[in-house]
Amino acid sequence: VNEHERVEALRRLFGSAAPASPSQHLRVDLGIGDDAALLSLQGAGARIVVTVDEQVEDAHFRLSWLSFEDLGFRSTMAAASDVAAMGGRASACFSSLVVPRSLGDEDLLAIARGQALAASHLGAVVAGGNLARGAALSIGTTVLGSVEGLGLRRDGARPGDALWLAGPVGRAGAGLAMLATQAQGVALEGGAVGAAAQVCLEAWRRPEARQKAGLAAAAGGATALIDISDGLAADAGHVARASGLRLVLEERPLLADATLATVASRIQRSPLGLALGGGEDYALLAATPPGTSLPGFVRIGRCESGAPEVIVERVDGTREPPPLGWDHFR
Amino acid sequence: VNEHERVEALRRLFGSAAPASPSQHLRVDLGIGDDAALLSLQGAGARIVVTVDEQVEDAHFRLSWLSFEDLGFRSTMAAASDVAAMGGRASACFSSLVVPRSLGDEDLLAIARGQALAASHLGAVVAGGNLARGAALSIGTTVLGSVEGLGLRRDGARPGDALWLAGPVGRAGAGLAMLATQAQGVALEGGAVGAAAQVCLEAWRRPEARQKAGLAAAAGGATALIDISDGLAADAGHVARASGLRLVLEERPLLADATLATVASRIQRSPLGLALGGGEDYALLAATPPGTSLPGFVRIGRCESGAPEVIVERVDGTREPPPLGWDHFR
Numbered sequence: 001v002n003e004h005e006r007v008e009a010l011r012r013l014f015g016s017a018a019p020a021s022p023s024q025h026l027r028v029d030l031g032i033g034d035d036a037a038l039l040s041l042q043g044a045g046a047r048i049v050v051t052v053d054e055q056v057e058d059a060h061f062r063l064s065w066l067s068f069e070d071l072g073f074r075s076t077m078a079a080a081s082d083v084a085a086m087g088g089r090a091s092a093c094f095s096s097l098v099v100p101r102s103l104g105d106e107d108l109l110a111i112a113r114g115q116a117l118a119a120s121h122l123g124a125v126v127a128g129g130n131l132a133r134g135a136a137l138s139i140g141t142t143v144l145g146s147v148e149g150l151g152l153r154r155d156g157a158r159p160g161d162a163l164w165l166a167g168p169v170g171r172a173g174a175g176l177a178m179l180a181t182q183a184q185g186v187a188l189e190g191g192a193v194g195a196a197a198q199v200c201l202e203a204w205r206r207p208e209a210r211q212k213a214g215l216a217a218a219a220g221g222a223t224a225l226i227d228i229s230d231g232l233a234a235d236a237g238h239v240a241r242a243s244g245l246r247l248v249l250e251e252r253p254l255l256a257d258a259t260l261a262t263v264a265s266r267i268q269r270s271p272l273g274l275a276l277g278g279g280e281d282y283a284l285l286a287a288t289p290p291g292t293s294l295p296g297f298v299r300i301g302r303c304e305s306g307a308p309e310v311i312v313e314r315v316d317g318t319r320e321p322p323p324l325g326w327d328h329f330r
Numbered sequence: 331v332n333e334h335e336r337v338e339a340l341r342r343l344f345g346s347a348a349p350a351s352p353s354q355h356l357r358v359d360l361g362i363g364d365d366a367a368l369l370s371l372q373g374a375g376a377r378i379v380v381t382v383d384e385q386v387e388d389a390h391f392r393l394s395w396l397s398f399e400d401l402g403f404r405s406t407m408a409a410a411s412d413v414a415a416m417g418g419r420a421s422a423c424f425s426s427l428v429v430p431r432s433l434g435d436e437d438l439l440a441i442a443r444g445q446a447l448a449a450s451h452l453g454a455v456v457a458g459g460n461l462a463r464g465a466a467l468s469i470g471t472t473v474l475g476s477v478e479g480l481g482l483r484r485d486g487a488r489p490g491d492a493l494w495l496a497g498p499v500g501r502a503g504a505g506l507a508m509l510a511t512q513a514q515g516v517a518l519e520g521g522a523v524g525a526a527a528q529v530c531l532e533a534w535r536r537p538e539a540r541q542k543a544g545l546a547a548a549a550g551g552a553t554a555l556i557d558i559s560d561g562l563a564a565d566a567g568h569v570a571r572a573s574g575l576r577l578v579l580e581e582r583p584l585l586a587d588a589t590l591a592t593v594a595s596r597i598q599r600s601p602l603g604l605a606l607g608g609g610e611d612y613a614l615l616a617a618t619p620p621g622t623s624l625p626g627f628v629r630i631g632r633c634e635s636g637a638p639e640v641i642v643e644r645v646d647g648t649r650e651p652p653p654l655g656w657d658h659f660r
Contacts, residue, residue, distance in 0.1 A: 025476040026421040044374035091356040146355040
């Protein structure tokens with residue numbers, strides 16, 4: 001049983017729950033299965049977008065990999081990215097901290113500073129939370145935002161649509177690879193290698209939810225939108241399955257990032273493998289009808305009719321399946 | 331530094347974040363400091379109530395104390411109680427599970443069944459969530475609901491107001507005391523003692539958020555409302571501080587619960603101590619202007635002008651301070 005199957009089982013179970021009663025002002029329009037849930041409130045034009053995310057010590061991060069302020073910033077942005085991926089605008093963040101006794105009050109405030117900073121980058125505030133004791137540090141984040149109409153879901157892509165990417169992919173994966181193999185010293189080297197390595201470490205430690213790009217995708221007529229948290233290939237697979245078509249990703253634009261190429265070469269990793277398999281950059285992948293272009297996005301492929309799958313088109317025109325993605329619930 | 335001081339420090343820090351921009355449809359009306367946050371969505375008559383809560387293994391529960399279904403039920407109700415405590419109606423629950431490898435897929439589904447059952451008792455649905463690996467089991471719950479107007483806060487009680495309680499207090503504390511001292515065998519005894527002990531264990535394992543009572547308090551003109559999660563004395567203290575007055579709790583109605591008296595006597599605990607200090611019954615404490623009465627509530631005291639404090643009035647008319655409450659962040 002993998003993460004996808006577990007989520008499907010939960011969706012079936014929760015789907016059998018009682019529907020909203022007529023006396024309710026607040027109703028669920030979209031539940032489990034997309035980047036975020038959508039709710040509507042009687043009388044309002046916009047809908048509410050809601051998402052929850054959790055960052056757990058030793059599962060998602062080690063304390064030696066980043067500062068407490070980084071941790072607060074990154075956990076807030078990781079959650080807010082799901083709101084951006086619906087074409088929404090974040091308004092309020094809620095933090096649920098499980099904190100071991102070894103963590104001092106100054107460390108707690110540093111986490112909170114990172115959360116407040118990330119929220120302010122998004123034009124949002126931290127509006128509530130919870131503090132509890134536990135053996136390992138864990139940060140749960142709920143983000144509420146608003147979205148026009150029904151939001152940008154994963155299931156709207158159509159054959160012939162172009163695929164677009166906002167933000168580089170693979171850099172955070174390269175940063176994480178350095179941290180996990182204790183190769184972060186590369187960032188202290190002089191010249192282009194050290195500078196590129198710093199960028200990749202920062203990409204993992206301080207990702208930005210691409211809210212402006214998501215709003216641009218909504219305004220620009222995108223048919224589908226998703227954020228890249230598990231890796232481009234895996235997340236493109238979610239769109240392929242939900243929309244029922246083949247996504248063709250072109251190798252050439254994915255290899256255009258000199259920063260990624262420099263670091264990948266230094267740490268002996270495949271830049272294409274990092275671009276396709278490395279998650280946590282929180283780039284956005286959009287589909288648009290042919291002939292549309294999206295400001296802030298780079299064109300990286302297209303949708304074809306066919307069995308739901310993701311295919312990589314090499315520079316020489318040959319096609320091959322992408323590397324396997326990341327299962328956060330391994 | 332205690333939990334109250336930590337929350338104050340966080341409130342100051344998050345209070346300095348950027349306010350909502352004019353382009354935002356969703357705005358925060360009430361942030362950190364009450365049972366839940368309130369947000370308003372442009373054009374809507376009702377407001378959105380949001381709360382997050384976390385139940386952590388070995389901090390809030392031990393796996394030997396309850397079933398996985400109990401755990402899902404109780405964590406959902408504990409969170410939903412904060413929505414009830416604003417006079418709101420829950421609509422959507424979001425679950426963030428941190429799950430150790432030792433927990434099987436059947437156990438995970440049992441937790442989810444408990445969550446779905448609790449949501450359905452409230453007329454709500456589970457609309458999303460997150461699954462992550464971690465060393466200890468932890469359940470984060472976000473509940474969204476709606477409320478008319480500005481909700482029932484902690485700061486509206488006035489001198490002369492009557493105090494009302496919906497639901498018994500102390501039973502869950504008695505149940506927890508049995509579990510923590512491995513005295514749950516009392517529930518297997520025959521007669522009134524065993525039956526009362528079963529009620530107290532159930533009060534802790536399957537609490538109900540008192541949503542109907544909260545709606546009745548809102549409709550009945552209550553001036554303040556709070557749920558009893560940390561113990562009646564401690565939570566009454568929150569109302570006393572927020573409203574700037576003295577709360578007088580009368581011993582007589584608090585000693586009227588024969589179930590609590592029976593169990594307290596058997597496990598050699600003070601029934602008044604359990605009623606005042608035992609948390610997690612999720613009863614509701616309301617204040618109303620003099621002359622009002624609240625259906626579903628029992629009158630237990632009154633508000634007086636004076637320094638913010640909680641005083642217990644004994645049956646013989648003498649007054650004394652209550653026992654100290656529970657700090658979840660010890």
